[in-house]
Amino acid sequence: MRSYSGATWGASASRGAAAGVLAGRAGANRLQPMERWGEYSNTHTGEELLSSDVGFPKGDSPEEFFANMLTFLETAAAKIANPPPWPDFSPDALRDIASIQEAVLIEKEVSKGGAGNPMVVARADLLRQDVWNRWRAGAGLASAGEPLSDVLGKLTEVADRQLAILEQTSATSASRSARSRDFRPMKSEQSRTDVTPNIETSTAPKFSELEDEYFELRKAGGASDSAISTGRMRAATFKALVGDRPIDCYLPIDLQNFVNELQYVPVELSREGENTEELRQMGIHAAIEKNKVESCYEPLALKTIQDGYVQTVRAIINGAVGLHRLRNPFEGYRVRWPDNAKPSVKREALDYEKVDKVFRLGVDSGYLDDAMLGPLCLLSSRRIGILPFIRGSDIDRKHGVDIVRVNGIVYDKEKGMYKRVGFKTEASLRFFVLHDFFCRIGFVEWAAAQGDNFIFRLLATTTDPGDVASKRVNRLLKKSGAIGMNIEVAHSLRHGAKDMFIEEDLDDEATRLQMGHESNDVHGNYGAQSALRRKQCQELANFELPKEIDWSMFEGLDFDAMARQPRKIGRPKRRG
Numbered sequence: 001m002r003s004y005s006g007a008t009w010g011a012s013a014s015r016g017a018a019a020g021v022l023a024g025r026a027g028a029n030r031l032q033p034m035e036r037w038g039e040y041s042n043t044h045t046g047e048e049l050l051s052s053d054v055g056f057p058k059g060d061s062p063e064e065f066f067a068n069m070l071t072f073l074e075t076a077a078a079k080i081a082n083p084p085p086w087p088d089f090s091p092d093a094l095r096d097i098a099s100i101q102e103a104v105l106i107e108k109e110v111s112k113g114g115a116g117n118p119m120v121v122a123r124a125d126l127l128r129q130d131v132w133n134r135w136r137a138g139a140g141l142a143s144a145g146e147p148l149s150d151v152l153g154k155l156t157e158v159a160d161r162q163l164a165i166l167e168q169t170s171a172t173s174a175s176r177s178a179r180s181r182d183f184r185p186m187k188s189e190q191s192r193t194d195v196t197p198n199i200e201t202s203t204a205p206k207f208s209e210l211e212d213e214y215f216e217l218r219k220a221g222g223a224s225d226s227a228i229s230t231g232r233m234r235a236a237t238f239k240a241l242v243g244d245r246p247i248d249c250y251l252p253i254d255l256q257n258f259v260n261e262l263q264y265v266p267v268e269l270s271r272e273g274e275n276t277e278e279l280r281q282m283g284i285h286a287a288i289e290k291n292k293v294e295s296c297y298e299p300l301a302l303k304t305i306q307d308g309y310v311q312t313v314r315a316i317i318n319g320a321v322g323l324h325r326l327r328n329p330f331e332g333y334r335v336r337w338p339d340n341a342k343p344s345v346k347r348e349a350l351d352y353e354k355v356d357k358v359f360r361l362g363v364d365s366g367y368l369d370d371a372m373l374g375p376l377c378l379l380s381s382r383r384i385g386i387l388p389f390i391r392g393s394d395i396d397r398k399h400g401v402d403i404v405r406v407n408g409i410v411y412d413k414e415k416g417m418y419k420r421v422g423f424k425t426e427a428s429l430r431f432f433v434l435h436d437f438f439c440r441i442g443f444v445e446w447a448a449a450q451g452d453n454f455i456f457r458l459l460a461t462t463t464d465p466g467d468v469a470s471k472r473v474n475r476l477l478k479k480s481g482a483i484g485m486n487i488e489v490a491h492s493l494r495h496g497a498k499d500m501f502i503e504e505d506l507d508d509e510a511t512r513l514q515m516g517h518e519s520n521d522v523h524g525n526y527g528a529q530s531a532l533r534r535k536q537c538q539e540l541a542n543f544e545l546p547k548e549i550d551w552s553m554f555e556g557l558d559f560d561a562m563a564r565q566p567r568k569i570g571r572p573k574r575r576g
Contacts, residue, residue, distance in 0.1 A: 055072065056068045056069060056071070056072040091322070095135070096135070099131055099134065099135040102127075102131045103128070103131050106120060106124060106127050106128060106131070109121055109124075110124050198249060199245055199246060199249055202245075202246035202248055202249055203246075204246040204247045204248040204249070204326060205246065205247060205320070205324070205326075206244055206245060206246050206247070207235075207238070207239060207244050207245060207246075207247065207250075207316070208239065208244045210247065210316050210317070210319065210320040211232075211235045211316050213319070213320070213323070214315065214316045214319045214320075215228050215231060215232060217319065218231070224464050224466070224467070225463050225464050226464045226466075226467040230308075231312050233270060234308060234309045234312040234313075235312060235313070235316060237262075237265070237284065237309060238258060238309070238312075238313050240284050240285070241257075241258055241261045241262075241284070241285075242254050242257065242258050247317065247320060247326055247327075247329060248326070248327060248329065250329035250330070251329060252329065252330055252333035254329070255310070255313070255330045255333060255335060256333075256335060256336065258309075258310070258313070259305060259310060259335055259336075259337065259338065260338060261288055262300055262305045262309055263299060263300070263305065263338040263340060263341045263342075264288045264291040264292050264299055265284065265287070265288060265291075265299060265300050266279050266287050266291060266297035266298065266299065267297070267298050267299060267300050267301075267304075268297065268298065269284060269287060275297060279297070298342070299341070299342050300341075300342065301341075301342045301343065302337060302338075302341040302342060302343055305337070305341060306337065310335065313330075314330065317329070317330060351548075352546045352548035352549050353548055354477075354480055354481060355374070355378065355493070355546075355548075355549055356548060356549045356550055357480035357481065358374055358473075358476045358477055358480045359371075359374050359375060359549065359550075359553065359554075360550075360553060361476045361479055361480060362374055362476055363553050363554065363557070366562060366565050367458075367562060367565055367567065368455075368456060368458075368559060368562040368563040368565070369388070369456045369458070369459045369469060369472060370472060370473075370476060371554070371557065371562060372443065372456075372559075373387055373388075373456075373469055373472070373473055374473060374476070374493060375437075375438075375554065376438075377473075377493040377494060377497070378493045378497050378500070379434075379435040379437065379438075379497070379545075380404070380432050380433070380434065380435075380497070380514070381432075381494055381497035381498060381501070381511075381514055381515040382406075382432055382494070382515070382516060383466075383494065383516070384466065384469050384470050384473060384493070384494075385466030385467070385469065385470065386406055386466070387456070387469065388454070388456045388459045388460055388465035388466060388468075388469045389406075389407075389454065389460070389465065389466075390404055390406075390447075390454070390455050390456075391450065391451070391452055391453060391454055391455065392447055392448050392449060392450030392451045392452070392453060392455060393451055393452050394406070394407065395434070395444060395447055395448045396431075398431065398537065399532075399533075399534040399537040399538065400534070400537070400538065401433055401434070401436070401537045401538060401540070401541035402433070402434040402436075402438065402439055402444050402541070403431045403432065403433055403434065403537070404431060404432055404434060405431045406429050406430070406431070406432070406516075407429070429516075430513060430516060430530075430531055430532075431531065431532070432514050432516065432532075433514060433532065433537050433540040433541050434541065435540070435541055435542075435543075435545075436541050436542055437545060437551065437554075441554045441555055441557070442559070443554075443559060446559045446560065447559075455563070456469075456563070457563055457564075458563070458564075458565075458566070458567065473493070494515070497515070498511065498515065500543075500546065501514070501543075504539075504543040504544065506536075506539055506540065506543065507536070509536070510532060510536035510539065510540060513530070513531065513532050513536070514532065514536075514540055
């Protein structure tokens with residue numbers, strides 16, 4: 001027998017029903033169909049009458065014809081009533097489907113030529129590479145030249161969101177298709193009321209359980225202790241303000257209420273300040289209520305609420321949805337950000353007079369990191385978080401100048417283990433130029449002699465060298481009179497470096513490459529190994545230093561003695 005499509009079954013059923021009506025009308029006179037059948041048979045003498053265009057064998061008589069038709073209809077009805085089960089795709093299969101869908105969408109736009117989306121067509125190669133890298137990450141493979149832990153850390157949330165969307169779409173389409181294929185008579189359904197899960201009856205995991213799972217994955221993916229600690233603090237704030245419930249007991253309004261309360265949370269609850277101890281003793285609820293009435297504490301910035309607190313909660317929920325196929329209670333909800341929330345402040349570059357004070361305090365401290373992190377950050381324009389991981393072997397000569405090559409993973413000889421450098425993008429792993437000033441004061445010669453050891457050896461022994469380095473520079477800034485408040489902070493030295501490059505008329509490309517930034521267009525980014533050219537290196541190594549800073553304070557320093565100087569623990573004792 002043939003294989004039948006739904007359209008064939010419908011046509012056959014219609015013809016069969018018509019035949020049944022004719023048979024009923026001919027009940028009083030059975031000879032008419034018999035005669036017609038004989039006429040039909042006679043006109044096809046010598047041919048095999050095994051099947052007809054209705055989809056089932058004719059047989060040799062009207063009785064056999066109707067019997068075959070009835071069997072056909074019963075078989076078709078059974079298939080409709082009991083369709084085969086829908087395939088249950090594994091998470092890996094769904095990730096593959098998501099990658100294929102994205103690739104198809106890209107190629108559809110490219111095939112349209114001038115009529116395609118210009119953003120997609122212009123960046124087709126980059127988009128294809130992005131799909132490929134994310135598929136490799138989902139399959140447990142690292143992109144070439146990129147640590148697997150970093151790939152997973154950046155792409156897990158995106159892949160999980162795609163997985164959740166695909167699962168929801170698959171379930172919806174399956175439900176609709178099942179309803180459209182059910183031709184059985186409708187049964188009167190008993191009225192039923194959907195019961196919303198509650199904390200007592202829900203079997204879904206609680207937010208705290210999902211939080212633990214999420215941060216364990218983050219830690220396994222190479223996230224730093226400081227990033228984990230900050231994320232935990234923000235998750236604890238959500239539990240304190242909204243409650244630790246099973247995931248299916250949250251509603252979209254809970255996320256909105258969370259945001260509404262966050263606009264009154266004092267920033268000093270999470271950042272050290274004059275009122276930190278008082279606020280922590282008061283507790284977050286009392287602090288919020290007091291700030292609502294009196295507006296006596298500086299609140300969180302809107303960007304911190306958006307990209308910090310809310311993003312952390314969404315990431316935990318999205319991770320649970322992707323791993324456990326749970327419903328996302330906040331999916332599709334658009335948060336309304338408070339009108340009165342504190343706008344984000346812009347960091348400012350430090351003036352040279354203040355920088356001079358910071359450098360003087362660092363030199364007078366007797367510690368190598370306090371003395372040299374500042375000038376290294378200012379003259380190289382690199383993030384302070386990368387500088388503690390520089391080893392002597394990372395210093396080299398290129399194009400007639402001293403350079404530093406930044407590695408994503410470095411080996412700690414003292415601890416006998418590899419450490420991940422806190423870099424943000426691949427572009428920040430390109431080499432950068434050391435100003436000739438560091439050669440003149442003897443720092444380059446001493447640093448290169450350290451070989452595979454870290455230059456800031458004591459700083460490297462801390463749990464999070466990048467975070468500790470930033471805090472130490474911030475302390476020097478505070479002593480020198482910087483206003484702090486996330487405006488004049490350690491990162492301001494990097495802003496000052498950019499301003500300094502502009503004043504020295506360095507070209508834009510040299511500035512971006514030196515700072516470890518990506519090119520701003522596809523053409524500028526062409527070639528994966530884009531790096532500083534000889535002329536650019538010479539300019540970066542020999543531009544005129546700001547005269548407002550007394551650079552002579554660094555001459556004659558004993559770098560080896562300063563590197564060995566142990567840190568004094570505890571607060572200094574007051575005299576008298």
